[in-house]
Amino acid sequence: MEGRGTEGRSSPAQLGNPPSLPGPGAVGYTLPPARFFNEDILFCIDVGPETMVEMKVAAGPNGRPFTRLESIKQAILLFINAKLTINPDHRFAFAALTKTFSWLRKEFSSEVDSATAALQGISVDSSSSHADLTQLLRVAAHEAKKSRAQSRIFRVILLYCRSSVSPQYKLPTTQKLFTLDVVYLHDKPGPDNCPQKVYDTLVEALEHLLSHPQQRCVQDDFDVPKTLTKRSPPAESAPVDENAIVSIQ
Template sequence: MEVTEVQSFNPPLGGPSALPGHGGGGGFSLPAARFSSEDILFCIDVGPETMVEMKVNGPNGRPYTRLESIKQAILLFVHAKLTINPDHRFAFTALSKSTYWLRKEFSSEVDSAIAALRGLSVDSSSSHADLTQLFKVATHEAKKSRAQNRIFRVILLYCRSSMPPQYQFPSTLKLFTLDVMYLHDKPGPDNCPQMVYDTLVEALERVSEFEGYIFESGQGLTRALFRHMCVLLSHPQQRCMQDEMDVPKSLIKKSPVAETAQGDDSIVSSQ
């Protein structure tokens, strides 16, 4: 259970004479706020596009694939999340044509996450993606988490550039929060990542209990994937709206000319 206590002090209008010990005024303390530990279900796309190469080479000189980069990003997330609060738990599913379990038991052990990710394999025959089973599983598991005073979150990592996922939401209740990390190719005659992105946004807004975040990258940069996964470390009960979020900020002050020249990783509009 995460506990946050905020203390603040507003100087009274009467100046120093009104400070504590000077006859009036004083500080105040907001009561501690409790944030439930999370049960986080990863859903990892294993369609053929997860074998697309990123723009970073591994130790053997061969470029990392999207799937390899996703595995690294998830392990980074798990290590960091458990450092924040060792009571968080994780389970793993994969998305081919539908969703299936990789590791059903929720665990706070890093070794459990490593074993689950080791069992991932690409399904080159996958022709479509249906999230209905994922949402059914999430709704069922979220009820069990709530009974333990925990909250439930799904993190979907999706990689199909021209295939919007299908879904039917089995309940009108919003019992969990959905985050999405979308890796895709650049737009072209054979794909339309904007259409896929819009479908993912629609699903996120329909099912999420708290503020769900969606990020995308079409440049094949592992640093963009890791940066977005770090933002997803934020607890759903402590989030601002994504449109109001202005992190992470660069530690190096850039000139307007440099920023214009460099541009952004994003090629998909959130509008």
């Protein structure tokens, strides 16, 4: 068919303005090619009673607000799909945080259907009065050794929802084998809530287990930690959201 050949086509240099060349004495910059590292990612989801708090900014098809747990499930599935689009060799496993750590699905898998099934099996523990991360960190250190033997990065993503319960933890005595990210969903500060104290405790743990440098932005450009009580109000008047979301990386 006429017009399908290469003759007569414009080369990239002919389209638009020609690329600018470095000036006299300037050194050209090239970005070296790099492959995507395979990751084993363990999601640990807080299933304490505060995960059932409704998110006023997010509503389902029937108009009922999503709970924090429902929002977490949706966010995880979006994250997994995005990660597998970038690299289909990433793998995922799931755990729950009640008073301590417990597995939801121990086998790491790249199957989205398997992740969906694991998330659907989550149940809330209304009796969780405290949270101990020690077993989570020990398990992560153990599993990370297996991942490192396969030249894979091991990463823990903790989703924490308690506004008045600071997590307890003892760091593993082994060398740093894995990295930790936390997403913290909490209520506003009040007589029964101390999200700033909880936030500070999480930051202490993160200082020892920051995420892998290739997974983080330049830290000089990342202004954390912030004091939650000193955040400036938005310029435009809007309904106040009682369910703030803070991402710690």
